[in-house]
Amino acid sequence: MSISLPRHRSRQPDPDAGSLPVIWTVSVSRLTGLLGDVIPEFDRRARIVPINLGFEEAVDVIGQRLRREHCDVVIAGGSNAAYLRSRLEVPLVPIQANGFDLMEALARARRIAPRIGLVTHATDVPTFGSFQHSFGLDIEHRRFVTREDARDCIADMRANGIEVIVGTGMAIDHAEQVGLPGVLLYSADSVRQAFEHALELTQTLARVGAPSPRRRLPARRRDADHALLGDSAAMQQVRDRIALYAPHDSTVLVTGATGTGKELVARQLHGSSGRRGRFVALNCGAISESLLEAELFGYTEGAFTGARRGGRVGLVEAADGGTLFLDEIGELPLPLQTRLLRVLEEREVLRVGATEPTPVDVRVVAATLQTLESLVDAQRFRRDLYYRLAALRIALPTLHERRDDVPLLLEHFFTLLAGTPSPLAAAALQRLCDYAWPGNVRELRNMVDRLRIHWPHGRGELSLAQMQAWLPELASVPTAPRAAADAMPGGVAQRAAARPGNDTLQQLLDDHGGNREQVAALLGVSRTTLWRWLRSTTE
Structure with a gap:
């Protein structure tokens, strides 16, 4: 060897x-x-x-x-x-043979003998019926899966009078072992296309930030930053669901408000799944509809004006063998919902401009902070796709619903970002425990990042007054009684249904100093949805 x-x-x-x-x-x-x-x-x-x-x-x-x-x-x-x-x-x-490869190979085989056998792997099934009929060729086509299948196909064809074999390298080897001439199905052009495809795939993975051994962070830092922390009963239930669902290939729908850790759940599902492919993430609300189709499904050369030479690999193909995470799935346009449903049901993807689909082995994890059932009722989301995505479900609690985890999270992020234990005085810690946390864990992490810059390691205890000077949002977003928060089913995530009036939106923006992320979190919608609402107020 x-x-x-x-x-x-x-x-x-x-x-x-x-x-x-x-x-x-x-x-x-x-x-x-x-x-x-x-x-x-x-x-x-x-x-x-x-x-x-x-x-x-x-x-x-x-x-x-x-x-x-x-x-x-x-x-x-x-x-x-x-x-x-x-x-x-x-x-x-x-490496996939195209129609021209097949015609050229069959033409060469016809010059050798009139009775031709075509032997391909089950995943490589070229269309040649019209070519066979037009040129009057006598072709017998067999497909194989294992090496033994290929050997049996060749032996059977030889017994039936086949005189020349067109096929893969393995098929030709078996043919020559029993005295039949062979013609390789692939051409230099099909090999070149595979190299172009591979180069495009590396660019796609780099563009979406998929991890690669050359770009990985140190193991401890990466694992810590992707940890799903919390000792509360709600978080333990989430971890139990992840452990239960990870080994299965069924789609998972993760629900929760902005900043609760939906992508972390998707990454942990992938990491514990045993799937060998990449984890590829896409925010469906962050890309315009005109670009989203090509980004998700890819396209062929010449599919539209401006399409790059050789086409482009879509994220579905980039996640082959791994996990595709679709965040803000409720923002996916209806025409693309139909195409995604086909990927889930047929396990194949059709690039824009292509005529033949490409088989893919991909697990989809979708996330939403909206209520998909209401989108289905409003005919903005396909019912069949909703049921397909929601085969398994994980609901994330808001940080407000698990405020007992706040001290643990603060300690974790101070250690991760500043390399030091939390310097917060007791009063400062209590203020954060009582805070409403409209931005959830993401907001807490950002606050710690700001504090560690203003309060370098070694400066002693950080008082409540000092903390509030650098975190003005603590004053603009009041605390909420725990009972009131607990009384809201699903917490902030369930308050996303209706669009507020223009005056209400403007007042919320004024109250939060124009901070759209905070306003979106309070309303339980994505920043994309808030942006669309705000744009409509000026039209």
Whole structure:
């Protein structure tokens, strides 16, 4: 068992090679030679490492190398790609034959013999009926899943008088072992397209901030910053739900007010799931509808004016093998809700401008601070998509509903951000425990960040008066009795239903010094929704 080095490694290395994405190609048989012909065209855009192995051997070697080396994307073809997809911790881009590849391969095979057998993996099913009819070709098509299936297909075709095999590298190997000539289905163009796809995938993951070994924070800091803390019964129930739901592939709907930690729940669901792909997040309310479709589903070259050469990988494909987190799912436009439903039901994605879908293995976790049931009743959200997303549900409490956790959270964020225990005097701590927390845990974290800048480590105890001087919102947002807060079902998150009048909106803005984030949190809506409301007051 060996790993071959790229044939072009004798070239002078690019001085910026350390910043290039890293692509590993995995192949056996004829595909190895085809990859070797194309790799030199991309060696200035990526660091490419060929691994000439397949299946179990490839998985073992790649797993060992990933412990000491970095890889952004793996490229493989046919059954090898299907086998590796669910067994690797890095994204995989398959080499896929297109219609021109098929026509060219069948034309070459026809020059060898009239009776042609086409053998493809089950995930690679080209459309060739019209071509076969137009050119009067005698073609028998078989699909295989395992190596044994491929061997049986070839043997059966040979017994039925097939004279030449068109197919994947594995199919051709089996054909030649029984004395049949073989024609490789893939072309240099299909390999080039796979490299372009892989390069685009690395750019997409970098754009959405998906973690990569080269960009990871130190383990302790990252884990601490993503911790879901709290000793309250409500938070223990949330952690129990995460542990129960994480191993399953069912979609999860996370509900809660702004700043309660919905993305943290999604990350913990992913981290405990055992899924090997990436965690990819998208805020559905932060991107205009015209751009959201391409961002989520990707597009092909020439799909619309301005579409980049080679197309673009969408976030659904970028999350293949992992988890796609869709925040503010209630803001997703109705036409895109239909497309998302197809992804969930068919496990495939159709890029904008494409005619053939791409299979994906992705788990979707959606989050909302709105009441989706009311959106369904208002015909702003598809009922069937709502039921599909809400297969499993996790409801997050507001910080107001678990104020006993405030001291623990303060201690955590002071240690995380300032590297010191909390310097708060007893009166200052009590004031924060009594605070209404309209922005929930996110607001608490931001307050601690501000305090640690104004009150450097070593300055002693931080008094109530000093704290209030740097946190003026403590005066503008009054405390609320615990009984009153507890009487509100679902806390702040349930007060999101109706749009206040223009005068009320303006008064809230004035009361909070124009701070839209605080006003949105108080109303239980996203900042995008508040912005839309405010814009309508001027129209």
